[in-house]
Amino acid sequence: MRLLKVSKMQTVMDKGGNGGPPMPLKKMRKELVPRKERATIGQFEVENPRMSCRNVDVYYNHGEKKAINNINLDIGRNEVIAMIGPSGCGKSTFLRCLNRMNDTIDGCRVTGTITIDNKNIYGKDVDVVPLRAQVGMVFQKPNPFPKSIYDNIAYGPKIHGLVQNRDETDGLVEQSLRRAGLWKEVKDRLDQPGTGLSGGQQQRLCIARTIAVNPEVILMDEPCSALDPIATAIIEDLIDELKQDYAIAIVTHSMQQASRVSQRTAYFHLGDLIEVGPTDQIFLNPLHQLTEDYITGRFG
Amino acid sequence: MVRERMSPSNLLLVLLVLTTAGYYLGRRRAFSVVKNDGGPRVLHSRPSYYGALTALWCAVPALVVFCFWLAFESRIITHIVVAALPEEMLTLSGGRLNLLVNDIKNLVEGNIVAGSISPALRAAADHYQELNAISHAALAVIVLVISIGAVLWIQRCISPGLRARNHVETLVKYILIACSTLAIFTTIGIVLSVLYEAIRFFKIVPIHQFLLGLEWSPQMAIRADQVGASGAFGVIPVFMGTLLISAIAMCVSVPVGLMSAIYLCEYADKRFRAVAKPLLEILAGIPTVVYGFFAALIVAPLIRNTGATLGLSVSSESALAAGLVMGIMIIPFVSSLSDDVINAVPQSLRDGALALGSTHSETICRVVLPAALPGIVGGVLLAVSRAIGETMIVVMAAGLSANLTLNPLKTVTTITVQIVTLLVGDQEFDSPKTLAAFALGLLLFVVTLVLNVVALVVVRKYREQYE
Numbered sequence: 001m002r003l004l005k006v007s008k009m010q011t012v013m014d015k016g017g018n019g020g021p022p023m024p025l026k027k028m029r030k031e032l033v034p035r036k037e038r039a040t041i042g043q044f045e046v047e048n049p050r051m052s053c054r055n056v057d058v059y060y061n062h063g064e065k066k067a068i069n070n071i072n073l074d075i076g077r078n079e080v081i082a083m084i085g086p087s088g089c090g091k092s093t094f095l096r097c098l099n100r101m102n103d104t105i106d107g108c109r110v111t112g113t114i115t116i117d118n119k120n121i122y123g124k125d126v127d128v129v130p131l132r133a134q135v136g137m138v139f140q141k142p143n144p145f146p147k148s149i150y151d152n153i154a155y156g157p158k159i160h161g162l163v164q165n166r167d168e169t170d171g172l173v174e175q176s177l178r179r180a181g182l183w184k185e186v187k188d189r190l191d192q193p194g195t196g197l198s199g200g201q202q203q204r205l206c207i208a209r210t211i212a213v214n215p216e217v218i219l220m221d222e223p224c225s226a227l228d229p230i231a232t233a234i235i236e237d238l239i240d241e242l243k244q245d246y247a248i249a250i251v252t253h254s255m256q257q258a259s260r261v262s263q264r265t266a267y268f269h270l271g272d273l274i275e276v277g278p279t280d281q282i283f284l285n286p287l288h289q290l291t292e293d294y295i296t297g298r299f300g
Numbered sequence: 301m302v303r304e305r306m307s308p309s310n311l312l313l314v315l316l317v318l319t320t321a322g323y324y325l326g327r328r329r330a331f332s333v334v335k336n337d338g339g340p341r342v343l344h345s346r347p348s349y350y351g352a353l354t355a356l357w358c359a360v361p362a363l364v365v366f367c368f369w370l371a372f373e374s375r376i377i378t379h380i381v382v383a384a385l386p387e388e389m390l391t392l393s394g395g396r397l398n399l400l401v402n403d404i405k406n407l408v409e410g411n412i413v414a415g416s417i418s419p420a421l422r423a424a425a426d427h428y429q430e431l432n433a434i435s436h437a438a439l440a441v442i443v444l445v446i447s448i449g450a451v452l453w454i455q456r457c458i459s460p461g462l463r464a465r466n467h468v469e470t471l472v473k474y475i476l477i478a479c480s481t482l483a484i485f486t487t488i489g490i491v492l493s494v495l496y497e498a499i500r501f502f503k504i505v506p507i508h509q510f511l512l513g514l515e516w517s518p519q520m521a522i523r524a525d526q527v528g529a530s531g532a533f534g535v536i537p538v539f540m541g542t543l544l545i546s547a548i549a550m551c552v553s554v555p556v557g558l559m560s561a562i563y564l565c566e567y568a569d570k571r572f573r574a575v576a577k578p579l580l581e582i583l584a585g586i587p588t589v590v591y592g593f594f595a596a597l598i599v600a601p602l603i604r605n606t607g608a609t610l611g612l613s614v615s616s617e618s619a620l621a622a623g624l625v626m627g628i629m630i631i632p633f634v635s636s637l638s639d640d641v642i643n644a645v646p647q648s649l650r651d652g653a654l655a656l657g658s659t660h661s662e663t664i665c666r667v668v669l670p671a672a673l674p675g676i677v678g679g680v681l682l683a684v685s686r687a688i689g690e691t692m693i694v695v696m697a698a699g700l701s702a703n704l705t706l707n708p709l710k711t712v713t714t715i716t717v718q719i720v721t722l723l724v725g726d727q728e729f730d731s732p733k734t735l736a737a738f739a740l741g742l743l744l745f746v747v748t749l750v751l752n753v754v755a756l757v758v759v760r761k762y763r764e765q766y767e
Contacts (some may be wrong), residue, residue: 101655106570133657143648146671155666156656205650213656 032289040072041287042277044266049074050247051098051135057114058093058102063109067093069271072110075217080239080248082258083277086294091251094268098249099135100128116217133160136210140222142202144194144209149186152194152205153177156213174213178236180208181238200231202207205230207238211246218242220250224257236261255295259283267291308370315366315447319359322451326354328674334558345465355465356471357450362443369439375429376596378405383594384422384427390587404428468562488503494745496736504732505533506756510739513538516702516713518733533736535743537704541619541712545694546687548623548708549630553687554680558633564635566664577639580590584632592696600697603709612709615699620708626690630683637679678759685751691716715744 035042056071057246068090075081075098093102100121102108116122121131135154144152153173154163163169173190177183182204186197194205203223210218220239224232237260241247252258258265259279266276266291275288286292330350334342343350378401383389389400399419407417407425458464502510513534560580564573591663599622607614614620645668653663669676700721722737 099655101651103649104654129657131657132655137651137655139651139655141648143646143652145649145652145667155653156658159656159658159662159666184685190668205651209656 017295032292033287035289035293037288038069038109038272038274040273040276042275042282044073044273044276046074046076046264048077050077050205051075051095051114051116052118053094053110053114056094056097056110056114058090058097059109059111060105060107062107067271068268071273073273073276075247075249076264077247078243079264080243080250081263081264081266082262083249083251083266083268084253084258084294085274088270089268089270090271092221093267094253095221095249096107096137098217098219099132099137101132101137103128111126133213134215135219136213136215136216137219138203138206138210138221138223140166141226142199142206143286144197144205146193148191149177149194149197149205150190153209153212156209160213162213176208176212177205178206179211179242181234182208198231200227203227203231204234204238207235207242211242213246215246217247217249220248221254222251227254232257254285267294269294307436307671308366311366311436315359315362315443318444318447319355321445322358323351323355324456325351325451326454326458327351329354329455330464333458334460336695342460345468349464349468350458350462352468353462353471354451354454356468357454360471360475361450363449365446366439366443369435369442370569373435373439375431377435380431381424381428385424390605393422408432423458449766459750480756491745494738494741495604497735498742500730501735504735505739509533510535514704516718518718518736532733533734533739535740536717537702538713538715538718538740539743540704541698541702542688542704542714542716544706544708544712545698545714546684547625548620548679549687549690550628552606552624552627552632553630553683553753557631557683558638558676559633560633561642562664562669562675563639564639566660566668577636580632580635582632583629584636586629588690588692589696591629592692595621595693595697599625603675607709614709615711617697617699617711618709619698619712622694623708625697626693628685629690629693630687633683633686634679637682638672638676641675641679642668644675644697645671646712674758674761677757681751681755681758685748685755688751689716689748691720695720715740717746 052074054072057069058067059065060067071094073081073094083095085091096102096113097110098121100110102110110122116131116134120126122137145155149153152171153176154169157163157169157172163172174183175188177186182201185201186192186205194202197205203226205216207223224235227235236257241251242248250258250261262279264276265279265282267274267282267286267288269290275282275286275291277287281287282291283295285296327347327350329342330347331340334340340347382397382401383406385400389397390398403421404424407421408428510533513532514536515532515534516537517532519531532607548602564577564580568576600616600618602618603618603621603624604614647670649667650663653667654660658666694714694717698714698717700713700717701711702712702713702718705712719737719740720732722740728734
């Protein structure tokens with residue numbers, strides 16, 4: 001607490017020294033929402049959302065453990081929304097709710113409603129298979145299949161019947177690899193195993209594989225945490241381009257990354273969505289004490 | 301019969317006591333050496349290493365001498381006793397002389413001896429016994445001198461600068477090497493002995509006749525006037541029988557084993573898996589002879605009756621019965637190997653496939669199984685080599701007549717069955733009939749060796765894949 005105040009004060013003093021008269025310290029102290037307040041603050045709704053979550057709870061171990069608590073959040077069209085928060089705060093759990101990947105976990109239960117294009121994805125008549133084609137996912141660790149680069153991309157379109165013949169497949173593979181910025185690097189070795197690529201290339205291969213099935217939303221679960229800064233920069237550029245066509249939800253531990261790639265940011269803490277808002281506002285002017293603690297590195 | 305005080309087994313006990321004493325003596329010596337200048341910290345190694353060094357030097361050289369002595373003792377004593385036999389006995393033929401020596405040994409050990417005991421025989425036995433006692437006494441003296449000497453010598457050597465830990469570790473390393481080479485030398489020994497007898501066989505029956513012959517009837521006339529077969533040693537019908545039965549077994553075990561592994565890995569909930577997996581593995585614990593009953597008494601009649609209903613002629617000992625039961629026997633083998641391999645496919649691959657919108661079955665067929673395939677193939681090849689080498693079921697359920705046929709309803713015979721029948725009963729060890737067993741054994745060995753090597757290469761290649 002004290003450290004922060006001093007540093008803010010110094011900034012203020014410096015500014016004051018350069019320009020007008022020093023501002024009184026009291027005015028700098030905005031009123032933050034106190035730590036014990038757990039309700040979401042900020043604008044969680046957007047106009048004409050792609051996905052929309054209301055009152056989402058997730059339980060693990062057959063209801064013994066509540067992992068996330070009453071989350072309300074919209075994901076807009078063509079936006080990148082970043083989810084930040086300390087480990088174990090439920091952001092990955094929430095992300096996996098969005099394409100029902102939590103179904104594979106034994107004893108996991110999701111309540112509340114999550115809609116995509118106004119259709120409840122947990123509805124009784126919804127089949128999870130087309131849903132996952134609609135909401136793609138990129139994982140923390142690159143996980144190319146032990147097949148050739150070509151087959152890694154072609155796998156999804158083939159099972160969904162998006163391609164009819166070899167020519168269409170070739171075209172789609174090339175298009176997907178180009179959009180993932182990988183075409184130039186691998187065009188001469190499409191028949192080599194995808195596992196032989198470098199970590200960053202593998203992750204771009206996984207992104208290419210995901211966009212090959214033409215989803216509407218792409219979920220990314222810490223996609224750069226296993227990569228070096230150069231590979232990270234390439235993927236961040238790619239995310240920026242992809243938002244032209246897709247809604248992207250990205251979980252990240254790197255606040256710099258969140259501020260670089262996202263338009264909106266949601267801060268999770270111990271299973272609660274604490275604050276959500278435009279990324280600039282969250283990082284420069286958070287409204288909740290917990291958010292400020294986290295982004296200033298004094299998570300407590 | 302006077303029991304010696306220092307028989308080899310007593311000697312071993314004494315050596316054990318000495319070794320234990322050596323350990324404590326060495327340890328105490330290490331403490332006392334440094335008692336007055338700095339205590340155990342001054343020692344190069346921890347005190348127990350000095351004890352271990354003493355114990356090892358006390359035991360190992362003495363044991364080596366002990367083993368060599370016992371290995372050669374009997375031969376040397378026999379030699380001396382035979383040399384001292386009366387003239388008329390020495391002129392006997394080799395075989396008779398061997399019998400005589402056996403009689404002497406039996407007499408020494410107090411067993412019943414064939415025929416009456418002549419005074420000469422009795423004298424020889426006494427001579428043998430006397431030599432034996434001398435030899436054991438000498439052995440005891442030598443072993444004790446070596447071990448006590450070693451203890452005393454190491455006691456003198458112990459000083460703070462003695463690198464006891466390094467010495468002990470080197471010695472232990474050599475002991476480990478000796479143990480690991482033991483298996484290798486045993487294998488080499490078995491192979492060489494089989495090879496030697498097989499070569500003797502190939503001197504009588506040319507190797508191309510053996511490998512390419514289409515007829516197998518190993519009955520030979522033992523006496524000149526006997527009416528009997530001349531013997532034909534073409535291995536192809538036997539080998540084909542083996543392949544036929546193994547193929548039937550694999551047709552049963554691979555699909556069933558693989559599918560049960562897929563179910564257990566991918567679909568079954570934890571509770572079912574906890575029950576089903578051990579149950580499946582119990583199948584592997586059933587003795588093969590029990591499978592043999594099952595095949596001969598239940599499955600074979602069942603198949604014959606079913607065949608009769610359908611208007612097929614099925615022999616009472618059919619390849620089908622043996623193959624089916626052998627397949628059931630191998631199911632747990634295939635399923636547990638495949639289960640391990642399928643479990644080793646990382647969850648992230650399954651997640652990746654599911655996240656692309658694959659169904660569960662697409663994920664299994666197009667991602668999990670291809671990823672696990674090399675490992676599964678390795679497991680199946682190991683199972684094949686097991687099927688080829690399996691003996692008991694085919695002895696009981698497959699026949700003896702070597703038909704060259706691919707019809708699973710006919711009787712066929714296998715390599716292992718033929719080996720058993722050739723070697724059971726009284727045999728002359730120089731007739732091609734007996735020696736043929738070794739040639740068959742060699743063939744079996746080569747085939748399973750090749751399969752195992754291929755399997756191991758495939759499995760090893762698979763292991764490198766995810767890292």
